[in-house]
Amino acid sequence: MHQYANLRAKLTVAACFFLGTFAVLEIVGRILLAPPPPNSFPGLSPNEIAHDELLWHHQPGFDDGGEDGPINNLGFRGPEISQTKSPGQFRILSLGESSSYGTGVGWQETYAYVLEKKINTQEHDVQVINAGVRAWSTLQSARFLELKIDELQPDLVLVYHEVNDFLPTSHRGINLHGSGMNDVEVMALYKSRRWFRWIIQNSRFVAGIRLIIARARASTIARITAEFRKQDVLSQPINTYFNIHRAQNNKKPWLSNPNPIVRLPTPLREKALQSLINTAQSRGVQIIFLHPSYRISRPHRCVMTRIARAQKIPLLEMDDVIYSHAARTGRHKAEYFIFGDKVHPNQLGHAVMGKGIADFLLKNNLIHPQPPTGTRGPAATTLPG
Numbered sequence: 001m002h003q004y005a006n007l008r009a010k011l012t013v014a015a016c017f018f019l020g021t022f023a024v025l026e027i028v029g030r031i032l033l034a035p036p037p038p039n040s041f042p043g044l045s046p047n048e049i050a051h052d053e054l055l056w057h058h059q060p061g062f063d064d065g066g067e068d069g070p071i072n073n074l075g076f077r078g079p080e081i082s083q084t085k086s087p088g089q090f091r092i093l094s095l096g097e098s099s100s101y102g103t104g105v106g107w108q109e110t111y112a113y114v115l116e117k118k119i120n121t122q123e124h125d126v127q128v129i130n131a132g133v134r135a136w137s138t139l140q141s142a143r144f145l146e147l148k149i150d151e152l153q154p155d156l157v158l159v160y161h162e163v164n165d166f167l168p169t170s171h172r173g174i175n176l177h178g179s180g181m182n183d184v185e186v187m188a189l190y191k192s193r194r195w196f197r198w199i200i201q202n203s204r205f206v207a208g209i210r211l212i213i214a215r216a217r218a219s220t221i222a223r224i225t226a227e228f229r230k231q232d233v234l235s236q237p238i239n240t241y242f243n244i245h246r247a248q249n250n251k252k253p254w255l256s257n258p259n260p261i262v263r264l265p266t267p268l269r270e271k272a273l274q275s276l277i278n279t280a281q282s283r284g285v286q287i288i289f290l291h292p293s294y295r296i297s298r299p300h301r302c303v304m305t306r307i308a309r310a311q312k313i314p315l316l317e318m319d320d321v322i323y324s325h326a327a328r329t330g331r332h333k334a335e336y337f338i339f340g341d342k343v344h345p346n347q348l349g350h351a352v353m354g355k356g357i358a359d360f361l362l363k364n365n366l367i368h369p370q371p372p373t374g375t376r377g378p379a380a381t382t383l384p385g
Helices: 002-032 111-120 138-152 183-191 194-202 204-217 220-229 266-282 303-311 318-329 347-363
Strands: 048-051 055-058 090-096 126-130 156-160 286-291 315-317
Touching: 002 204, 055 183, 090 111, 090 138, 111 126, 111 347, 138 156, 138 183, 138 266, 156 266, 183 194, 194 204, 266 286, 266 303, 286 303, 286 318, 303 315, 315 318, 315 347, 318 347
Parallel strands: 090 126, 090 156, 156 286, 286 315
Antiparallel strands: 048 055
């Protein structure tokens, strides 16, 4: 008993010493260290709420029109739908970012809505669920699919993700001082005990150490560019699309992302894409990659196109869809995107993209129901950790 009492006393002294040392370091940190760079997306959108698994997602039942809704009771943009499919119905789950969600256009103008209407005119009973969420990365959609594939029972999954993966770590739709942490690290933080999360989020000393490490890890080109522009390397948006290099004897350049302090560095992006494939295929569900088209992008190869080719995943180049329509109508690519916006398609862009996806699915005979639920295997769980 005496030994246990001594042990408790020693542990108490050690804990007090640790807490006292941490308190001193925190005070010194608040005096000497600058605050973390502000989040470039200063918080959640009106129709979004925080989520421990997904970081943030839509607020179910957010009854507002315009750019922020409506959000139905299942958390998707658009009218109310049943979670259970109708007999003989073919359900498409459209995963993606703000371009999929439809930033800047009404819900009836999004490519998901256009796709549903175009296919249903071809004597098909098709439902398209718009599961795009503003500022989401590939990792968030991969985790969402793991959580929801059994409930939603899609027959086909569309994946539209790229630009958010390349954004600096301060570009997220939550009010979190997450600079220097990629999306995998932030997800791990959200799964931790609340007291630990509180320390990570609020400690100036811990943030200072984390940011010093992150700045040291930044790529050379990122540091040079930030120094030239007199900006913090942690918030300097290195535009990956302007750094595409054309390899010899290749028709399309290869897009590389050498900076490790972005939301999803290339190795993590590859794992998230692989997770999407594994989860869908474990359920016997078709998956199709939509290689995004942005006003600032140009046709290229990347980890998405490589995985699609290696694993025979159907891939539709959305740049090809846009450029093909532009060539037929005498338009410029910029006319398909919101004026002054580098990323988001306008009403015309969504209309052309929706029709292009519909034509692709019909031409390749990809609209056919999957076997009943009982014949599908368990969901895969291969998210990077």
